[in-house]
Amino acid sequence: MPTPLPNSLAFAASYVACLVLLGIVLTARVILIRRGEKVGIGDGGNRELAKRIRVHGNFSETAPFLAAILILLPLLGGKEWLIHAIGLPALTGRIMHAIGLGRTAGSSFGRVFGMVLTLLALGFGAIALLVLAWT
Numbered sequence: 001m002p003t004p005l006p007n008s009l010a011f012a013a014s015y016v017a018c019l020v021l022l023g024i025v026l027t028a029r030v031i032l033i034r035r036g037e038k039v040g041i042g043d044g045g046n047r048e049l050a051k052r053i054r055v056h057g058n059f060s061e062t063a064p065f066l067a068a069i070l071i072l073l074p075l076l077g078g079k080e081w082l083i084h085a086i087g088l089p090a091l092t093g094r095i096m097h098a099i100g101l102g103r104t105a106g107s108s109f110g111r112v113f114g115m116v117l118t119l120l121a122l123g124f125g126a127i128a129l130l131v132l133a134w135t
Helices: 005-038 048-077 080-103 110-132
Strands: none
Touching: 005 048, 005 080, 048 080, 048 110, 080 110
16 A cells, blocks of 8 residues: 655645646647647637637646646645645636636636736745745
C-alpha cells in the first residue's frame, strides 16, 4: 500500500488533475470542429474553430506554469492554505477565461476576471516559491 501523501501535496495534485481535465475538454472542443469541418491544420477560415484554438492556446500558455507552482509549493513545505490560495483562483480563472473567451472574442467579465485571477495566482505562486526556496 502506498504511503499517503501529505494533504498539501494531495490538494496540489488535485488542482493539477483538474487543470489537466480542463485541458482535455478544451482539446476535444477543437478536435470536434476539426473533424466536422475536415480541417487538419490551422482554422480553415472557420471563425468558431479559430476561437476554440485560441481558447485552448491561452490555457496551454498558462496551465504548465500553474501546475509547476502547485507541485513545487508543497515540496518546499507550502501549507494547505497556500495551495488553496493559489490553486482555487488558478482553476477558477482558467475556467472563467475559457468560458468568457469561448463566448466572445471581445472583452467580457469572464475573460478579464479569469485572466486577473490567473495572473494573481501565477504572481503570488512565484513569490511564494521564492520565499519558501530561500527561507
